[in-house]
Amino acid sequence: MAELRGILFDMDGVVVRQRLDFLAIKREIFGDTDGYILERMATLAAAERARAEEILERHETVAALGAEPMDGIREFLAWMQTGGLRSGLVTRNSRKSVGLVLDRLGLHFDAIVTREDAPPKPAPDPVWLACTRMGLGPSEVVFVGDFEFDMLAGRRAGTRTVLLRSGVILSSEYADLIVDTLGHLKNSLAAGWGNGPLGPRRAAGEAAEDGS
Numbered sequence: 288m289a290e291l292r293g294i295l296f297d298m299d300g301v302v303v304r305q306r307l308d309f310l311a312i313k314r315e316i317f318g319d320t321d322g323y324i325l326e327r328m329a330t331l332a333a334a335e336r337a338r339a340e341e342i343l344e345r346h347e348t349v350a351a352l353g354a355e356p357m358d359g360i361r362e363f364l365a366w367m368q369t370g371g372l373r374s375g376l377v378t379r380n381s382r383k384s385v386g387l388v389l390d391r392l393g394l395h396f397d398a399i400v401t402r403e404d405a406p407p408k409p410a411p412d413p414v415w416l417a418c419t420r421m422g423l424g425p426s427e428v429v430f431v432g433d434f435e436f437d438m439l440a441g442r443r444a445g446t447r448t449v450l451l452r453s454g455v456i457l458s459s460e461y462a463d464l465i466v467d468t469l470g471h472l473k474n475s476l477a478a479g480w481g482n483g484p485l486g487p488r489r490a491a492g493e494a495a496e497d498g499s
């Protein structure tokens with residue numbers, strides 16, 4: 288039986304709100320708005336990739352300087368600390384932009400995994416790395432995100448998954464719990480959700496990645 292000992296967070300839309308215009312970024316890098324940025328950048332030749340990274344970093348820096356904490360995140364992190372729960376961040380953003388955001392807002396996490404550290408979500412690798420850095424196994428961890436990639440990465444890694452409906456998607460077949468606010472999540476956890484063995488869950492198959 289696994290006891291809940293840590294919570295991992297996606298950054299954008301869960302810990303902070305920031306204005307990253309993915310369509311504008313794609314237009315500037317690729318000249319169109321198809322697909323996903325990191326996956327497309329991985330196919331570029333070195334010089335083009337360097338240019339793309341520069342563009343992405345510039346947009347991320349601007350967004351980071353305007354980032355605002357999500358409703359309830361400070362209270363949630365304080366509650367975690369009181370309860371002895373470890374905290375981690377798993378994001379597709381750069382280390383530089385994450386550092387800017389967290390320093391500006393005075394937010395702290397025990398483990399931080401950015402796109403420089405591991406293949407990006409929806410791969411399970413960054414979730415595993417964050418668990419390792421927290422000193423916990425995936426079954427002791429809940430992963431909170433606002434996008435299908437978060438649910439997929441968490442499910443593949445073997446964590447429990449929580450979808451915070453902050454505006455990106457409203458449901459996911461890979462979410463073990465769906466909440467509308469961090470306050471709702473705190474209430475569910477305080478009532479015991481997240482402890483005990485994992486029930487039967489739908490496996491996150493490769494087919495779900497279609498379109499990425």
Ligand SMILES: [Mg+2]
Nearest residue numbers: 297299300433
């Ligand atoms: Mg997000």
